[in-house]
Amino acid sequence: MKPLLEMKDIVIEGCTGESWDPIIKGLNLTLTKGEVLGLIGESGAGKSTLGLASMAYTRQGCRIASGSIVFDGQELFGAPEPEVRAIRGARIAYVAQSAAASFNPAHRLIRQYTEGPVQHGLMSTAEAEKKAVATYEQLLLPDPENIGYRFPHQVSGGQLQRAMVAMAMSCQPDIIIFDEPTTALDVTTQIEVLAAIKEITRRFNTAAIYITHDLAVVAQLADRIMVLRYGELVEENNAREMLENPRETYTRDLLAVRSFQKRKNLKAPDDVVLKIESVTAGYTGDDNVLESIDLEIRRGRTVALVGESGSGKSTLARVITGLLPPNQGRVIFKGKQLPAALKARKRKDLQRLQMIYQMPDTALNPRQKIRKIIGRPLKFYFNQNRKQQQRRILELLEQVELPAEYIDRYPTELSGGEKQRICIARALAAEPDLIICDEVTSALDQLVAEGILKLLLSLQRKLLVSYLFITHDLATVKAISDEIVVMLQGRIVEKGPKQKVLKPPHHAYTDRLLSSVPEMDPDWLDTLLQERAGRARGADIHPSVA
Amino acid sequence: MMQLHKPNSIAALVVKRIGLGVVTLLVISLLIFAGVEALPGDLAQAVLGHSATPETVAAFRKELKLDLPAHERYVAWLGAFVKGDFGNSLANRRPVAELIGWRFANTIFLAAATALIAVPVAVVLGILAALYRNTLFDRLISMATLSTISFPEFFVAYILIALLSVQMAVFPSIANVNAQMNLWQKFYAIFLPCLTLALVVIAHMMRQTRAAIINILSSPFIEMANLKGLRRLRVVVQHAFPNALSPVINVIALNLAYLVVGVVIVEVVFVYPGLGQLLVDSVSKRDIPVVQASGLIFAATYVLLNLLADVLSIVSNPRLRNPR
Numbered sequence: 001m002k003p004l005l006e007m008k009d010i011v012i013e014g015c016t017g018e019s020w021d022p023i024i025k026g027l028n029l030t031l032t033k034g035e036v037l038g039l040i041g042e043s044g045a046g047k048s049t050l051g052l053a054s055m056a057y058t059r060q061g062c063r064i065a066s067g068s069i070v071f072d073g074q075e076l077f078g079a080p081e082p083e084v085r086a087i088r089g090a091r092i093a094y095v096a097q098s099a100a101a102s103f104n105p106a107h108r109l110i111r112q113y114t115e116g117p118v119q120h121g122l123m124s125t126a127e128a129e130k131k132a133v134a135t136y137e138q139l140l141l142p143d144p145e146n147i148g149y150r151f152p153h154q155v156s157g158g159q160l161q162r163a164m165v166a167m168a169m170s171c172q173p174d175i176i177i178f179d180e181p182t183t184a185l186d187v188t189t190q191i192e193v194l195a196a197i198k199e200i201t202r203r204f205n206t207a208a209i210y211i212t213h214d215l216a217v218v219a220q221l222a223d224r225i226m227v228l229r230y231g232e233l234v235e236e237n238n239a240r241e242m243l244e245n246p247r248e249t250y251t252r253d254l255l256a257v258r259s260f261q262k263r264k265n266l267k268a269p270d271d272v273v274l275k276i277e278s279v280t281a282g283y284t285g286d287d288n289v290l291e292s293i294d295l296e297i298r299r300g301r302t303v304a305l306v307g308e309s310g311s312g313k314s315t316l317a318r319v320i321t322g323l324l325p326p327n328q329g330r331v332i333f334k335g336k337q338l339p340a341a342l343k344a345r346k347r348k349d350l351q352r353l354q355m356i357y358q359m360p361d362t363a364l365n366p367r368q369k370i371r372k373i374i375g376r377p378l379k380f381y382f383n384q385n386r387k388q389q390q391r392r393i394l395e396l397l398e399q400v401e402l403p404a405e406y407i408d409r410y411p412t413e414l415s416g417g418e419k420q421r422i423c424i425a426r427a428l429a430a431e432p433d434l435i436i437c438d439e440v441t442s443a444l445d446q447l448v449a450e451g452i453l454k455l456l457l458s459l460q461r462k463l464l465v466s467y468l469f470i471t472h473d474l475a476t477v478k479a480i481s482d483e484i485v486v487m488l489q490g491r492i493v494e495k496g497p498k499q500k501v502l503k504p505p506h507h508a509y510t511d512r513l514l515s516s517v518p519e520m521d522p523d524w525l526d527t528l529l530q531e532r533a534g535r536a537r538g539a540d541i542h543p544s545v546a
Numbered sequence: 547m548m549q550l551h552k553p554n555s556i557a558a559l560v561v562k563r564i565g566l567g568v569v570t571l572l573v574i575s576l577l578i579f580a581g582v583e584a585l586p587g588d589l590a591q592a593v594l595g596h597s598a599t600p601e602t603v604a605a606f607r608k609e610l611k612l613d614l615p616a617h618e619r620y621v622a623w624l625g626a627f628v629k630g631d632f633g634n635s636l637a638n639r640r641p642v643a644e645l646i647g648w649r650f651a652n653t654i655f656l657a658a659a660t661a662l663i664a665v666p667v668a669v670v671l672g673i674l675a676a677l678y679r680n681t682l683f684d685r686l687i688s689m690a691t692l693s694t695i696s697f698p699e700f701f702v703a704y705i706l707i708a709l710l711s712v713q714m715a716v717f718p719s720i721a722n723v724n725a726q727m728n729l730w731q732k733f734y735a736i737f738l739p740c741l742t743l744a745l746v747v748i749a750h751m752m753r754q755t756r757a758a759i760i761n762i763l764s765s766p767f768i769e770m771a772n773l774k775g776l777r778r779l780r781v782v783v784q785h786a787f788p789n790a791l792s793p794v795i796n797v798i799a800l801n802l803a804y805l806v807v808g809v810v811i812v813e814v815v816f817v818y819p820g821l822g823q824l825l826v827d828s829v830s831k832r833d834i835p836v837v838q839a840s841g842l843i844f845a846a847t848y849v850l851l852n853l854l855a856d857v858l859s860i861v862s863n864p865r866l867r868n869p870r
Contacts, residue, residue, distance in 0.1 A: 055773060060764065088775035101766040106788035106864050116774045151864050 004174055004207055005031040005054055005092075010067035012049050012058060012231075023049055023062065024231045031175065034205040038222030038239065040215055040254065042445035043416075046231040047211045051177045054209065055092050056084045072174070090120040093168035097180040099160035103152035109163050110148025116170045128170065135166040138203070139196045157309075158189035162196050169200055175207045182217060186308040186472055187516040194220055194518075195529055213445060215254050216518035219243055220525035227251050243520055255520065257446045257475075272335075273299050273433050273466045274320065279329030281319050288327070289315045290490045297434060300464040302457075304477040304498075306513065307487035313470045316487075317436050320468070321355060334433065351381040354427035358439040360419035364411040370397075370422055371407045377429040396425040399462075400455060417448035424455065434466045441476055453480050474517045478502065486510050556866055560857050567853045574845040575627075579620050582834055592832050593636055610636075627842065633835040637828070642839045646821065650843060652723060653813070653820035656736055656743070657805035664744040665751065665798055672755025672794075677782045679760060691749035703742045703815040710738060721816040739816040743809065747801040754797035758790035765789070792859035799855030806851075807844040 012024035024046045031037055031054075039047040049062060056069055056076040069076040071092065076084055088094075093116075096102040103112060113135075114128035123131065129148070136144035139162045152160055161181060168176050178197065182190040198221055201208050212218050218225060218239075225242050227234040227250065235248045246252045276295040282288040290312045297303045305313050318324035320331055322342035331338045333352065339345050357363040364373060374396055375389045384392065394404050400421040411419055420440060427435050437456070441449035457480060459465065471477060477484060477498075484501040486494040486509065494507040501510065515528060590606040591598070598606075607613050611622070626633065632642035671691070675684045694702065711719040717737045727735065762768065763786055771785045810822035817823075821840055828836040860866050 052773075057773060059769070085775045085777070088773050090775055094770065094773040096766060096770060098766060102770040104767045104771070104785050104789070107785075115776065119774075119776055119780070151868050153865050154868060 002032075003030040004033050004072060005029070006068075006070045007050075007054060008068045008070075010050065010053055010069070011065040012046070012053060013063055013065045015061045015063075020063070020065070022065070022231060024053070026067075027228075027231070027233055029054070029209075029226070031207050031209065033174070034201075034207055035224065036201060036208045036210055036222045038218035038225040039209060039211045039228060040213065040218055040225055041228035041234075042213055042447065044230070045228040047213075047228055048179050049231075050228070051179055051209050051211045052094070054175070054177060055088050055094065057088070086120070089116045089173070090122065090171045091173050092175045092177065093171065093173040095164050095168045095176060095178045095181045098184050099164040100152065100157065100184075102164060103160065105152055108149050108151055109155070109167075113148060113163075113167045113170050116167070120171060122171055132166065132170070135169055136163070138200065139163075139166050140192070141166070156189075158185055158192050161185060161189075161193045165193070165196055165200060169204070169206075172204060173206065175209065176201070178208060178210045178212075180212050183212065183214070187474065187518075188308060188512055190217070190518070191516050191525070191528070194525055197221065198525065214518065215243075215257075216520050216524075219520055219522045220518060227254070240522055243522065253447060257450055271299050273297050273333070274468070275332040276316075276320070277330045277332065279316070279319055279326045279331070281315060281324055281326040281329075283315075283324070288490060290319065290326070293329070293492060295485060295492070295495075297466050297468055299433070299466055300460060301482040302460065302467040302469055302480055303483045303485060304469045304471060304481035305485050305487060306471060306474065306477055308472060308513075310489075311487040312490040313472075313487055314438060315490075317355070317438055317468070317470055320436060321353065347381065351377075351430045352433045353436070354430050354432040354434070355436045355438065356420070356423050356427050356440045359443055360416060360423050361411075361443075363423055364419055366410065366412055368410075369407070370409055370411070373411070373422060374426050374429050377426060381430050392429065393425075396428055399428065399459065400425045415448075416444055417451060420444060420452055421455065424452075424459070428459065428463070428465075432465060434468065436468045436470065438470045439472070440469075442471065442473060449476070450479075456480065474514060486513065555869060556860060559860050559866070563853055563856045567849045570849050571842075571846060574849075575624055575842055576620070578838055578841040578845070579616075579623065582838060583616055585832075623838070627839070632839040635828075635833050635836050637831050637833045637836075642835050645824065645836060646839055646843065648725075649819055649821045649824050652818065653806060653809065653822065655723075655732070656721075656739060656809065656813075656818065656820060657802065659733065659736060660740045660743040660747070660805055661802055663740065664748050664801070667744070668748045668751035668798075669755050669794065671748070672752040673759065673782060673787060675752065675756040676759035676763065676786070677778060679756075684756075687752070691752050694745040695749035699742060699746050700811050700815050702745055703739070703812055706738050706742055707815075719816070721818040723819065736816075736818070739809075739812050739818055742812055742815075743805055747804065751794075751797050751801055755790070755794050758793040759786045762786040762789045788862075791862040795859045795862065796855050799851045799858075803848045803851040806847045 007027070007029040010024055010027050010029070011022055013020040014023045027046075027050060029037070029050065039051060041047045049058070052058060053064055054069060054071075056064070056079065058064055064077060067077060071087060074083075074087075076087065103109070110129055110132050113132040114123075114125050117123040117128045117131070118125050132148050133144050136147055141147050141159055141162055147155065147159070147163070155163065165176075165181070181197065182193050185193060194217065197208075197210075200206065201221075208221070210218055210221050215225075222239045224237070225239050226236045227242075227248070229250055234250050235242065235246065237247075242251065243255070246255055274295070274297040276293055279290055279293045280288050281290045293316060295303070295316075305316065307313050315324065319326050322338065322340065322345055325340035331340070333349065338349055371390075371393060374393045378384045378389045378392055382388075390407075393407055397404055397406060402418060402421055402425075406414070406418075406422075411422065414422065423440075440456075441452055444452065453476065456467065460467065467480075469476070469481060481498050483496065484494075484498050485492055486501065486507065488509050494501055494510050502514070504511070506514065518524060590603045590610065590612060594603060594606055611619055614622075623633070630643070632646070634640065635642055635645055671687055675687050678684050697705075707719045710717045718735060719738065721736045721739050723732050723735050733740075759782060763782070768781060768785055771781045776785075807822075809820065810826060812818070813820045813822040814826060821843070825837065825840045825844075827833075828840070
């Protein structure tokens with residue numbers, strides 16, 4: 001069969017200030033009608049750049065240097081602007097990672113849907129609006145008749161992402177580029193979007209390029225997978241074959257990323273470090289974001305706090321750190337009640353409770369050298385002099401497995417994973433009893449994240465520090481926790497040792513959360529959706545079961 | 547305390563802004579009063595001249611209530627001002643309101659006429675400059691507007707007079723308007739001051755519009771609009787511009803305020819009978835009631851325009867206009 005899209009010897013260069021350096025180094029890509037191709041790789045692999053190049057588009061600071069992009073017999077590379085524009089949106093459409101950022105905040109959803117077909121001269125506005133409602137309905141958006149008349153900020157993240165899939169379908173394109181369309185979503189929401197994408201590409205026999213860093217996600221959708229690294233092809237194969245038997249080590253690493261587990265820490269003593277007693281808190285007077293939370297963290301243990309965005313996880317962290325004084329309840333640290341407000345806490349209280357954040361980029365002052373960043377807590381809490389600081393910083397750098405010469409570098413000279421290691425070192429500098437880790441791996445690539453998790457575990461074994469690990473990623477939870485606390489809408493719905501929480505029977509919500517984590521099995525999504533549909537039908541017959 | 551609840555947050559924000567505006571005006575009235583108070587020398591002596599007898603000076607002080615303490619005079623002045631009684635001019639004993647009224651109308655007329663030309667021109671040029679960013683066209687506009695803003699306005703005014711009323715003799719160099727003239731005659735009369743002011747304010751507004759749009763152009767939703775295959779003009783006008791409104795509105799308001807309160811020099815150059823001209827005259831004549839009243843009117847205009855800008859930029863934000 002003649003390919004729908006054929007990209008040959010694509011070289012894309014990025015401007016680094018002085019010179020043009022290749023980002024994509026001579027890649028080939030073909031796509032036939034109705035085929036779904038998965039592009040896999042970590043950040044910087046060039047997945048998005050290659051995906052966008054299929055529309056003869058590059059982001060600012062990049063350019064397609066050479067190669068050919070033939071779509072349906074038409075060469076797009078070097079084609080005049082109007083010709084390329086006629087293809088974009090109408091025959092090749094794009095779905096971006098963040099729907100919240102990719103919808104124009106000033107226009108209603110339906111106006112953004114109809115804009116494409118109307119501007120490409122395919123339909124009248126009235127026809128396009130009718131079709132919009134039909135597409136919203138196919139994608140199971142609530143209230144399809146009216147949801148289009150909302151503004152982007154008025155619908156939820158998952159709905160917005162589906163609205164963007166709908167928008168991409170507006171001209172019934174031959175190809176859709178999905179650029180990490182579920183990465184920013186909770187697992188339970190991710191399922192809805194994945195199901196919508198699968199349904200729509202199947203129904204209209206649309207070809208797709210699905211870009212992601214998550215092999216398990218792409219396994220559900222792709223017929224064929226290309227693994228990219230540093231702008232080069234690592235491996236390309238039929239999806240099932242690649243999952244069953246990856247040829248390259250890098251692919252195997254990606255596949256194995258979720259398999260490690262924490263060894264049980266037997267020698268850890270049992271004394272309670274942090275105890276939270278019936279804490280109720282909220283930001284405005286009447287709405288409580290947290291309702292009567294009880295929680296205990298023991299020495300040298302990891303408690304994972306799981307829940308979707310908006311479940312109150314980070315709010316609880318704010319209560320513990322004193323940033324948000326609770327309306328009711330107590331925070332007890334090593335048997336002593338902590339003052340509710342940060343300002344009332346003593347330096348000693350602050351020192352024993354440290355925090356690591358989600359975004360290492362924003363958590364480190366870009367104008368300070370590592371020496372100053374790690375040195376500050378040493379000066380602040382222990383009043384160490386320069387010499388003592390130097391010795392301790394080198395020790396800490398060794399602990400987080402970074403070379404000693406990093407002491408005189410700026411954060412911008414480090415990679416994302418290395419920056420997060422600096423954040424860990426900064427937290428350790430205070431010699432805390434408890435570290436609150438707020439989504440510390442969710443901004444990192446999977447292999448890098450795995451390295452960070454392993455580091456945190458080995459530090460725990462050595463230093464007997466406790467972690468409160470806030471995350472929405474259940475794979476992380478399985479890997480590192482001793483105990484799991486599941487939160488939903490500001491309440492704890494289930495808690496206990498990991499083995500107990502992960503083993504059925506679960507609370508209904510825990511079950512939903514656990515079953516939503518994509519597995520490497522290519523049939524996982526279909527099976528799950530069938531199961532859920534079956535259960536929903538069962539629930540209709542016996543309403544009491546639900 | 548008044549509790550401002552979320553649902554009608556726009557109304558709440560607007561009320562808050564208006565409250566702040568009133569407070570600002572109050573502070574300004576105090577500053578104006580204190581400033582006048584701080585003028586050196588004795589007011590009665592200065593107005594009446596050296597030949598005045600001590601009795602006339604004393605009588606004059608009594609008449610102006612200068613013998614009362616400052617805070618009492620301030621309260622009395624402000625109270626009367628709020629009721630619309632601006633007092634009488636010291637120079638010719640006529641009510642200040644009568645002196646100011648028609649001149650203020652003239653100033654507003656000049657400002658409005660300028661705004662009518664300058665704002666659309668600036669916004670359109672800004673959009674075009676953003677659309678053709680880094681092309682020759684963009685650089686030409688930048689250079690032209692920058693050079694007009696770099697010259698002092700009286701210089702621009704005299705250049706225009708030299709060119710258009712002396713060399714070519716198409717427009718009058720003295721912008722004299724009166725009640726007998728019809729609208730077109732008035733427009734013709736104020737053409738040169740209008741052009742001068744427009745040249746000065748266009749650059750600022752145009753550059754802000756360009757910068758605001760270019761800032762928005764790097765947003766993901768602009769990339770999305772491009773990938774939908776839309777025309778560049780449509781992307782800039784329909785997608786970027788509505789999201790760039792807030793900074794544009796603010797800079798327009800600042801420039802409009804400047805057109806009202808900052809035109810003194812231009813009014814003097816073109817002998818235009820506006821409020822700025824009156825203020826300059828009154829300061830040199832020590833006509834305190836007129837100075838105070840004009841100062842407060844200028845301040846009120848400034849505060850009002852900025853208030854309007856705040857409200858408009860709140861309204862231009864769809865998140866605030868359409869709460870969840």
